[in-house]
Amino acid sequence: MIFKSEIFDKLQFLFETYKFNDHNLHCIMHFNGNINKTALKKALTMTLNVSPILSSKYVENVKEPYWEKVASSTFKDILTLVSTKNEFNSFITSRINEATGPQVQACLLDSSKDSLCILMNHMICDAAGFKEYLYLLCNLYSNILKNPDYTANYLLNGDRSINIINNKFNFKTKFKTLMFQGKESNGFINLNFPMSTEKEVKPFILTHEIPENRFLSIKKYCKNHEVTINDVTLAALYRAIYKLLNKNQLSISVAVDMRKYLKDKNINALTNLSATVISNLTIEPNDTFDDTALKVNNDMNLKKKNFIGLNAFVKISMLFKLFSYKHAKKLLKNGFKNPLIGMTNIGILDSKKLYFEGTQISNAFMFGSMKYKPYFQLALTSYNNIMTFTVNLYGNLKDKENIESFFILLDEELPK
Numbered sequence: 001m002i003f004k005s006e007i008f009d010k011l012q013f014l015f016e017t018y019k020f021n022d023h024n025l026h027c028i029m030h031f032n033g034n035i036n037k038t039a040l041k042k043a044l045t046m047t048l049n050v051s052p053i054l055s056s057k058y059v060e061n062v063k064e065p066y067w068e069k070v071a072s073s074t075f076k077d078i079l080t081l082v083s084t085k086n087e088f089n090s091f092i093t094s095r096i097n098e099a100t101g102p103q104v105q106a107c108l109l110d111s112s113k114d115s116l117c118i119l120m121n122h123m124i125c126d127a128a129g130f131k132e133y134l135y136l137l138c139n140l141y142s143n144i145l146k147n148p149d150y151t152a153n154y155l156l157n158g159d160r161s162i163n164i165i166n167n168k169f170n171f172k173t174k175f176k177t178l179m180f181q182g183k184e185s186n187g188f189i190n191l192n193f194p195m196s197t198e199k200e201v202k203p204f205i206l207t208h209e210i211p212e213n214r215f216l217s218i219k220k221y222c223k224n225h226e227v228t229i230n231d232v233t234l235a236a237l238y239r240a241i242y243k244l245l246n247k248n249q250l251s252i253s254v255a256v257d258m259r260k261y262l263k264d265k266n267i268n269a270l271t272n273l274s275a276t277v278i279s280n281l282t283i284e285p286n287d288t289f290d291d292t293a294l295k296v297n298n299d300m301n302l303k304k305k306n307f308i309g310l311n312a313f314v315k316i317s318m319l320f321k322l323f324s325y326k327h328a329k330k331l332l333k334n335g336f337k338n339p340l341i342g343m344t345n346i347g348i349l350d351s352k353k354l355y356f357e358g359t360q361i362s363n364a365f366m367f368g369s370m371k372y373k374p375y376f377q378l379a380l381t382s383y384n385n386i387m388t389f390t391v392n393l394y395g396n397l398k399d400k401e402n403i404e405s406f407f408i409l410l411d412e413e414l415p416k
Contacts, residue, residue, distance in 0.1 A: 001052060001056075001068075001069035002066050002067065002068055002069070003052075003053050003056060003066065003067035003068075003069070003160075004066060004067075004160075004161075005058070005064070005065040005066050005067060006160045006161055006162065006271065006272070007161075007162055007316055007317065007320050008123075008126075008162065008271075008272030008273075008274075008316075009058075009065070009067075009123045009124075009160075009272070010065060010320070010325065010328075011272075011316065011332075012121075012122045012123040012272065013058070013060060013065070013098070013123055014329060014332055014333075015369070017329075018332070018333055018336065019372040020336070020338075020371070020372060020375055021122075021368070021369030021370060021371050021372065021375065021377075022095055022203070022369050022370045022372075022394075023098075023121060023122040023123055023369050024095055024096055024119055024120070024121065024122060024369055024370065025119070025120040025121075025122050025125075025126075025127065025130045025366070025367075025368055025369070026092060026117065026118070026119060026120075026205075026366065026367050026368070026392075027117070027118045027120075027130065027134055027364065027365070027366045028092065028115065028116070028117050028364065028365060028366075029115065029116045029117075029118075029354075029361050029363075029364040030113065030115050030361065030362045030363050030364070031113055031114045031115065031116070031356075031359050031360065031361055031362065032113055032359070032360040032361075032362050033113060033114070033359050033360065034110075034112075034113075034114050034359065035108065035114050035116065035356055035359045036141075036145055036358070036359075037079075037081065037108065037110075039141050039144045039145045039148075040079060040106070040108065040116075040141060040356075041078070041079045042144050043137055043140040043141040043144055044078050044079055044104070044106055044137065045072060045075075045078060046140050046144075046151075046152055047104065047133065047136060047137055047140065048072040048075070048078070048102060048104075049072060049152070050136065050140075050152050050154065050155060050156050051133070051136075051155070051156040051157060051269075051270050052069055052155070052157055053067055053069075053103065053124060053157070053160075053270065054101075054102055054103045054104050054124065054270070055069060055070055055071070055072040055075065055101060055102050055103075056068055056069045056070055056101055056103065057070055057098070057099055057100055057101045058098040058099055058101075058123065059099075060098075060099070063324070063325065063326070064325055065325065070101050070102075072102070075101065075102045077105065078102055078104070078105055078106065079105075079106050079107070079108065080105070080106070080107040080108070081107075081108050081110055082107060082108070082109055082110065083109070083110055083111070084109075085109065087107075087109075088107060088109040088115060088117065091107035091117055091119075092107075092117050092119075092205060093202075093203035093204060093205065093370065093392075094119070095119075096119055096120070096121040098121055098123055103120065103121040103123070103124050104118065104119065104120050104121070104124075104133070105118075105119045106118050106119070107119075113362075114359075118133075118134065118137070120133060122272075122368070122369055123272075124270050124271075124272075125270040125271055125272055126257070126271075126272045126273060126274040127255075127257075127274065127344065127346045127366060127368065128257050128259055128273070128274070129267075129270045129271055129272065129273075130366065131346075131349065131350075131366070132270070133270060134349075134353075134354055135350070135353040135354060136156065138353065138354055138355050138356055139353075140152060141356050141357065142355070142356065142357035145357045145358060146357065155268075156268060156269060156270060157268070157269065158267065158268030158269035159267075159268075159269055159271075160269045160270070160271035160272075161271075162258075162272075162273060162313055162316075162317060163317075164262070164267065164271075164273065165258045165259075165261055165262070165273055165310075165313055166313055166314070166317055168261050168262070169261075169307070169310060173307065173310070174310065174314045177306065177307055177310045177311045177314060178311065178314045178315065178318075181306065181311040184277055184278060184303070184311040184312070191241070191245060191247065191250060191251060191339065191340060191341060192340050192374050193241075193244070193340065193341055193374070193376035193402075193406075194244060194245075194402045195373050195374060195376075195395065195399055195402065196395065196396055196398035196399055196402075198396055198398070200396060201373070201394040201395050201396055201399075202394065202395075202396070203370045203392070203393070203394050204392065204393065204395065204400060205367065205370075205390055205391070205392040206390065206391050206392075206400060206403050206404065206407070207365070207388055207389065207390050208388070208389040208390075208407040208410070208411065209363075209386060209387070209388050209389075210386070210387040210388070210389070210411075210414070211386060212384070212385040212386055214414075214416075215382065215385050215386065215387045216385060217415060217416060218232060218387075218414060218415050221415035225290065225293060225294075226297075227293050227294075227296075227297045228297070228300075229345065230254075230300070230345045231293055231296045231297045231300060232293055232414065232415065233343065233345060233378075233380055233414075234252065234254065234279065234296045234300075234343060235289060235292040235293040235295075235296045235413075236289075236410050236413035236414045237252065237343055237378055237410065238250055238252065238281050238283060238292055238296065239283065239289065239292055239409075239413045240406060240409040240410045240413055241341060242283045243409055244406065244409065248282055248283045248284065248285075249280075249282055250280070250281050250282075250283065251278055251279065251280050251281075251339045251341075252278075252279050252281075252339055252341050252342060252343055253276045253277070253278055253279075253338050253339045253341070253342035253343070254276065254277050254278075254279050254300075254342070254343050254344075254345075255274055255275075255276055255342070255343070255344035255345070256274065256275045256276065256277055256308055256309035257273065257274055258273045258274060258275055258309050258310075258313065259273055261307075274309075275308075275309030275310075275311075275312035275313055276309075276312060276338070276342070277303055277308055277309055277311075277312070278338075278339060279296070279299055279300070279303075280299070281295055281296065281299065282295075289413060289415070319331065319332070338375075340374050340375055340376060341376050341377075342375070342376070342377040342378070343377065343378045343379075343380075344368055344377060344378075344379045344380075345379075345380055346366045346367070346368075346379055346380065346381040347381065347382070348381070348382050348383070349364050349365070349366065349381055349382070349383040351383060351384050354383070361383070361384075363383055363384070363386050363388070364381075364383040365381045365383065365388035365390065366379070366381045367379040367381070367390035367392055368392070369392070370392045370393065370394055371392065371393050371394070372393075372394050373393070373394065373395065373399075376391070376393065377391070377392075378390075378391055378410075379391070379392075389407065389410065391403050391406075391407075
């Protein structure tokens with residue numbers, strides 16, 4: 001069975017090639033007890049059949065890349081069991097091999113209170129798609145626990161093309177966004193997050209947790225000021241970067257889930273439907289947090305009125321339509337100009353859907369790909385009113401220290 005390589009499959013592959021990120025998505029779940037290992041492995045294996053592209057390998061070095069199905073029975077390492085935190089952490093920063101598959105793998109830290117890490121190849125889907133996969137896994141696990149003979153009788157194997165979004169807009173709208181929003185999705189501003197220049201680097205993740213009472217205070221602030229969690233976090237990020245760099249002309253790349261344009265968001269496929277937009281902001285020395293949050297809110301509302309994210313989809317669609325894959329690769333290598341600092345709000349992990357029968361999750365969070373220097377990205381998710389920030393990077397001890405200091409600044413800026 002052959003699957004078409006869609007535009008964002010190719011793009012994520014090239015992000016690794018050109019050292020932007022390593023195209024792996026991550027989810028970590030900490031439990032208050034133990035999970036059934038037999039049911040978990042069976043559920044993981046079952047997802048390979050429900051979504052066949054997960055048990056495929058990526059063939060890239062050809063005129064037009066494609067996915068080729070591999071018998072799921074050949075994969076012996078879909079679930080790894082470890083007994084130490086060092087082994088678990090090593091898995092978290094490991095990478096899916098797209099050329100062999102499977103495109104999803106898991107690791108269980110077996111202890112008095114288990115922890116589970118799921119890795120997904122970002123070429124397969126974006127964060128929203130990964131959430132749907134996690135909910136699927138939980139559903140299969142819970143059904144298997146209730147009935148060991150349970151078998152899923154459905155497929156997650158529909159259209160993965162970004163035309164799902166593009167076809168929602170007429171030619172006039174797409175032309176306007178292309179002509180008048182040229183710098184909306186591709187514009188380089190030389191603002192570097194402070195990073196060491198040493199060549200010896202290793203992948204790592206750092207997290208910063210906002211407890212429930214603080215998170216509820218932030219939500220109350222949002223309601224009172226008619227802004228979003230995304231606005232508030234972006235405002236805090238801007239102000240933290242302002243303090244770090246002492247520059248008031250700032251630019252941050254912000255991820256946008258394009259499913260917002262779909263009436264029915266239940267897509268029968270794992271796919272990438274996320275764009276990025278560039279937010280620009282000027283911070284004055286006397287600006288309060290309220291001032292910054294209002295500026296961010298105004299900027300993002302204006303982008304939303306002008307079909308936020310569409311510019312990126314139109315551009316990338318044209319690139320791969322007008323040029324061969326070989327030529328498009330060269331153009332991307334020379335023309336990829338993204339701000340070095342970015343943010344992705346992955347949003348809420350639904351505790352009713354992210355639920356393994358019989359085992360309570362104490363906290364769960366998702367984060368995206370490991371960035372290569374000089375790129376820096378802040379990710380955030382919430383689960384049961386606990387918000388978790390993550391930064392992941394190929395860096396060293398000095399970089400870790402810089403990010404820990406950044407988290408302190410970010411926390412200080414967020415509403416109390």
